[in-house]
Amino acid sequence: MNFIPYGKQFINEEDIKSVVETLQSDFLTTGPKVQEFEEALAFYCDAKYCIAVANGTAALHLASLVLLSENDKVLTTPNSFLATANSILYADAKPIFVDITPDGNIDLDLCEKELQKDSTIKAIYGVSFSGNMLNQEKLHHLQKTYNIKILEDNAHAIGATYGGIKAGSCTNSDIGIFSFHPVKHITTGEGGAITTNDENLYNKLLTLRAHGMVKTSDMKPWEYEMKELGYNYRITDIQCALGLSQLKRLDEFITRRITIAQKYDSAFKNTIVKPLYICNQRKSSYHLYVVQVDFTKIPITKEEMFLKMR
Numbered sequence: 001m002n003f004i005p006y007g008k009q010f011i012n013e014e015d016i017k018s019v020v021e022t023l024q025s026d027f028l029t030t031g032p033k034v035q036e037f038e039e040a041l042a043f044y045c046d047a048k049y050c051i052a053v054a055n056g057t058a059a060l061h062l063a064s065l066v067l068l069s070e071n072d073k074v075l076t077t078p079n080s081f082l083a084t085a086n087s088i089l090y091a092d093a094k095p096i097f098v099d100i101t102p103d104g105n106i107d108l109d110l111c112e113k114e115l116q117k118d119s120t121i122k123a124i125y126g127v128s129f130s131g132n133m134l135n136q137e138k139l140h141h142l143q144k145t146y147n148i149k150i151l152e153d154n155a156h157a158i159g160a161t162y163g164g165i166k167a168g169s170c171t172n173s174d175i176g177i178f179s180f181h182p183v184k185h186i187t188t189g190e191g192g193a194i195t196t197n198d199e200n201l202y203n204k205l206l207t208l209r210a211h212g213m214v215k216t217s218d219m220k221p222w223e224y225e226m227k228e229l230g231y232n233y234r235i236t237d238i239q240c241a242l243g244l245s246q247l248k249r250l251d252e253f254i255t256r257r258i259t260i261a262q263k264y265d266s267a268f269k270n271t272i273v274k275p276l277y278i279c280n281q282r283k284s285s286y287h288l289y290v291v292q293v294d295f296t297k298i299p300i301t302k303e304e305m306f307l308k309m310r
């Protein structure tokens with residue numbers, strides 16, 4: 001059947017050249033491209049630190065290990081890919097689902113009510129659903145008022161902004177994460193990244209990405225110790241070479257997504273198909289264009305609608 005795929009990568013000659021050059025270099029993994037990619041991402045999203053990892057789920061896992069402790073209660077959204085809530089469970093903490101607002105993001109007013117009722121809640125894990133960032137004024141208020149950790153899952157939202165605040169800048173959060181799966185805006189095949197402005201969290205994350213292993217002293221360059229249980233969540237230089245090349249075209253990709261979103265906005269105007277939000281209201285980077293249809297009001301089933309749309 002001929003239909004528009006859910007997502008498809010856009011690879012050009014520059015991307016291929018960049019990967020081939022790395023394949024011909026001395027490093028296939030943990031070489032200069034990883035650091036270059038991390039620096040370029042941190043610069044792009046106005047964050048102090050960036051750690052590139054194997055995928056977005058690994059980014060969430062490591063973030064949860066540094067933010068949470070066993071049995072911590074975490075407010076999170078039911079409207080996400082399963083990895084967001086799963087990462088809370090990886091850290092033996094407890095996800096508590098909070099309802100969403102009409103734009104698909106976690107309801108931060110309801111979060112505040114939960115925080116007022118229960119002072120033992122330790123964190124909020126929000127998702128910039130579809131590419132639309134969390135309300136930053138409310139996030140700022142919650143971060144300043146309550147003693148909680150905040151994670152922004154920006155897997156959908158690289159390149160999004162909110163009143164000049166960039167997704168991943170962690171202006172009002174402790175940690176942000178990205179995913180570079182091929183359906184996302186830019187890809188590294190599989191890949192992810194963590195951003196933070198906290199040096200302490202950054203150093204912990206670096207250690208956990210590489211088995212929890214550290215060099216104990218410069219005087220004994222042969223000696224390594226495992227300080228804690230870590231993982232191999234490294235990303236390769238080959239992947240980062242692709243990521244660096246893709247990152248150069250990210251703004252172009254987003255402009256294209258916005259053009260398409262505007263076409264949908266006008267096509268659906270005055271129809272039963274209601275977009276979650278209209279393009280010029282948000283600085284969404286449009287990983288998804290999500291619509292709502294009230295099936296109680298029309299003589300068509302969800303299944304029929306799905307096939308018609310496809």
Ligand SMILES: Cc1ncc(COP(=O)(O)O)c(C=O)c1O
Pocket residue numbers: 055056057058060080081083084127153155156179180181191192
């Ligand atoms: C909101 C969200 N968080 C996390 C992830 C996990 O990313 P990855 O597939 O790179 O592990 C995804 C993947 O689609 C996602 O949509």
